[in-house]
Amino acid sequence: MQRCQSWGPLASVSWVLLRTCRAHSGLPSTACSSPERQQEDGVWKDFSSRLATGPTFQHFLRHASVPQEKPSSEVDDPPPYLTVDELSGRQRKVYLETYGCQMNVNDTEIAWSILQKSGYLRTSNLQEADVILLVTCSIREKAEQTIWNRLQQLKVLKSKRLRSRVPLKIGILGCMAERLKEEILNREKMVDILAGPDAYRDLPRLLAVAKSGQQAANVLLSLDETYADVMPVQMSPSATSAFVSIMRGCDNMCSYCIVPFTRGRERSRPVASILEEVRKLSEQGLKEVTLLGQNVNSFRDTSEVQFNNAVSTNLSRGFSSNYKTKQGGLRFAHLLDQVSRIDPEMRIRFTSPHPKDFPDEVLQLIHERDNICKQIHLPAQSGSSRVLEAMRRGYSREAYVELVHHIRESIPGVSLSSDFIAGFCGETEEDHFQTVSLLQEVQYNMGFLFAYSMRQKTRAYHRLKDDIPEEVKLRRLEELITVFREEATKANKAFVGCTQLVLVEGLSKRSATDLCGRNDGNLKVIFPDAEMEDVTNSGLRVRAQPGDYVLVKITSASSQTLKGHVLCRTTLKDFSTYC
Numbered sequence: 024m025q026r027c028q029s030w031g032p033l034a035s036v037s038w039v040l041l042r043t044c045r046a047h048s049g050l051p052s053t054a055c056s057s058p059e060r061q062q063e064d065g066v067w068k069d070f071s072s073r074l075a076t077g078p079t080f081q082h083f084l085r086h087a088s089v090p091q092e093k094p095s096s097e098v099d100d101p102p103p104y105l106t107v108d109e110l111s112g113r114q115r116k117v118y119l120e121t122y123g124c125q126m127n128v129n130d131t132e133i134a135w136s137i138l139q140k141s142g143y144l145r146t147s148n149l150q151e152a153d154v155i156l157l158v159t160c161s162i163r164e165k166a167e168q169t170i171w172n173r174l175q176q177l178k179v180l181k182s183k184r185l186r187s188r189v190p191l192k193i194g195i196l197g198c199m200a201e202r203l204k205e206e207i208l209n210r211e212k213m214v215d216i217l218a219g220p221d222a223y224r225d226l227p228r229l230l231a232v233a234k235s236g237q238q239a240a241n242v243l244l245s246l247d248e249t250y251a252d253v254m255p256v257q258m259s260p261s262a263t264s265a266f267v268s269i270m271r272g273c274d275n276m277c278s279y280c281i282v283p284f285t286r287g288r289e290r291s292r293p294v295a296s297i298l299e300e301v302r303k304l305s306e307q308g309l310k311e312v313t314l315l316g317q318n319v320n321s322f323r324d325t326s327e328v329q330f331n332n333a334v335s336t337n338l339s340r341g342f343s344s345n346y347k348t349k350q351g352g353l354r355f356a357h358l359l360d361q362v363s364r365i366d367p368e369m370r371i372r373f374t375s376p377h378p379k380d381f382p383d384e385v386l387q388l389i390h391e392r393d394n395i396c397k398q399i400h401l402p403a404q405s406g407s408s409r410v411l412e413a414m415r416r417g418y419s420r421e422a423y424v425e426l427v428h429h430i431r432e433s434i435p436g437v438s439l440s441s442d443f444i445a446g447f448c449g450e451t452e453e454d455h456f457q458t459v460s461l462l463q464e465v466q467y468n469m470g471f472l473f474a475y476s477m478r479q480k481t482r483a484y485h486r487l488k489d490d491i492p493e494e495v496k497l498r499r500l501e502e503l504i505t506v507f508r509e510e511a512t513k514a515n516k517a518f519v520g521c522t523q524l525v526l527v528e529g530l531s532k533r534s535a536t537d538l539c540g541r542n543d544g545n546l547k548v549i550f551p552d553a554e555m556e557d558v559t560n561s562g563l564r565v566r567a568q569p570g571d572y573v574l575v576k577i578t579s580a581s582s583q584t585l586k587g588h589v590l591c592r593t594t595l596k597d598f599s600t601y602c
């Protein structure tokens with residue numbers, strides 16, 4: 024097992040960073056402490072003195088790797104300076120707050136699964152929390168600013184904490200911890216722990232160290248951590264769908280993107296552990312699984328030697344990668360095939376893919392398999408070949424458009440979505456116009472549009488100039504949003520008069536008499552909650568429940584939503600047989 028580390032010369036030994044911060048330790052005078060608190064004080068004074076003598080260099084080396092596949096019943100030996108009792112959460116309450124992408128939602132569930140096993144309880148009430156953890160995003164400056172602002176509010180909460188309670192601990196998890204490292208601890212002394220995206224297994228220990236009043240951090244990136252053996256805990260027991268992480272990290276190094284620096288190198292989870300998780304979710308009655316990864320369709324499980332042959336990777340026609348072509352392993356088409364066979368009533372989606380990794384075998388499978396949704400996210404980023412080259416995306420506008428045509432021919436009725444960045448370094452009005460025209464040419468059903476935000480460490484930061492004024496970026500972004508909406512409205516209007524298979528999610532947010540769900544293309548569908556026939560139980564009249572498949576006749580459409588009336592309850596299989 025290898026671990027990679029990109030943090031200063033001392034980092035190879037300091038996989039955890041401990042900082043004594045007595046002024047902010049919050050250690051109370053025993054005079055006003057509760058019995059619980061006094062007991063904790065005694066334990067932590069003892070612990071602090073042991074910690075002062077510190078772990079040995081050998082200890083860090085021994086614990087620098089974490090076995091990937093470990094039976095969940097197996098408990099780690101505690102580090103020599105911590106007892107099992109000190110590592111225990113002792114029913115302290117954790118409040119988790121998630122920012123950013125779906126990957127962070129899944130990471131929150133992984134972090135919680137690890138803490139739960141360690142004796143922590145979960146709370147959704149901020150006021151009752153003993154530990155507040157923010158799962159953060161660094162993709163744009165604005166995402167980080169939101170966290171800094173949130174920390175100001177939490178600072179107040181911490182300072183007002185009653186001394187009779189155990190001191191409140193605050194942690195920054197995820198990309199921002201990874202990107203800024205000690206800068207966070209220096210700037211906000213009230214932050215107690217930092218854990219990068221590959222360090223969640225270390226949370227119980229980091230929190231144990233923080234209990235003694237020291238700041239603690241683990242921002243090591245890993246070459247192989249996939250949390251394969253950690254079953255994420257679903258937040259909402261009534262949820263109809265779940266996310267399953269299949270790979271982590273990204274090797275693409277698009278010139279604008281911080282992700283390869285915050286989430287590290289690309290690595291895939293073994294197929295067997297993914298299938299096991301999907302099987303469990305199916306047994307729990309979930310009806311939709313979204314396979315997750317930063318470059319999800321570049322999936323390559325190399326954990327089984329017999330599949331590590333010299334078979335070269337098929338990329339989409341006209342596309343190239345920024346790295347040496349990889350070989351062998353079990354690829355995305357294989358995984359998709361296996362996952363979709365588990366439960367024919369379970370919808371399969373995946374995000375976020377890179378357009379370079381759509382070989383014909385993947386497109387064919389999406390076309391053939393009824394429960395793989397005919398929905399593809401195809402992040403274009405720009406419509407100008409010149410800008411795409413500066414972004415190091417590995418394709419031209421022409422290759423991208425050809426791929427769109429090929430996908431539409433291979434998967435009739437496919438729904439397409441995309442990401443775009445407005446105002447990248449050196450983008451001219453003509454380049455911007457090219458993006459506008461790509462939006463018009465493709466007519467996406469869904470879109471995610473952003474103003475460019477320069478990120479330190481990226482290739483663009485080192486080699487290019489962030490030369491588009493903020494107001495120009497915003498004006499171009501507005502223009503892109505307007506055109507996207509016009510085109511999406513046209514594309515979605517094509518559904519009017521059609522019948523859509525909708526997976527019911529629950530009540531509509533806007534009206535208590537309406538239900539909402541999603542069609543195969545992942546568009547939101549709203550319809551009145553009405554009695555209907557159940558086609559699998561002829562004569563039975565039912566009302567739709569979350570997790571049901573219903574047929575909805577579409578009567579109107581906007582850029583983001585379809586509306587209609589419900590016809591009957593059905594199954595995915597029945598719908599595919601008769602439609």
Ligand code: 5AD
Pocket residue numbers: 162163279280281402404442443444473474475476477478
């Ligand atoms: N500025 C603006 N948008 C960005 N994205 C990634 N990095 C940046 C950045 N520096 C967008 C891309 C990507 C999506 C997840 O976020 O469009 O596909």
Ligand code: SF4
Pocket residue numbers: 273274275276277280281282283317318377
């Ligand atoms: Fe970032 Fe590009 Fe990787 Fe997506 S593919 S995460 S945009 S580097």
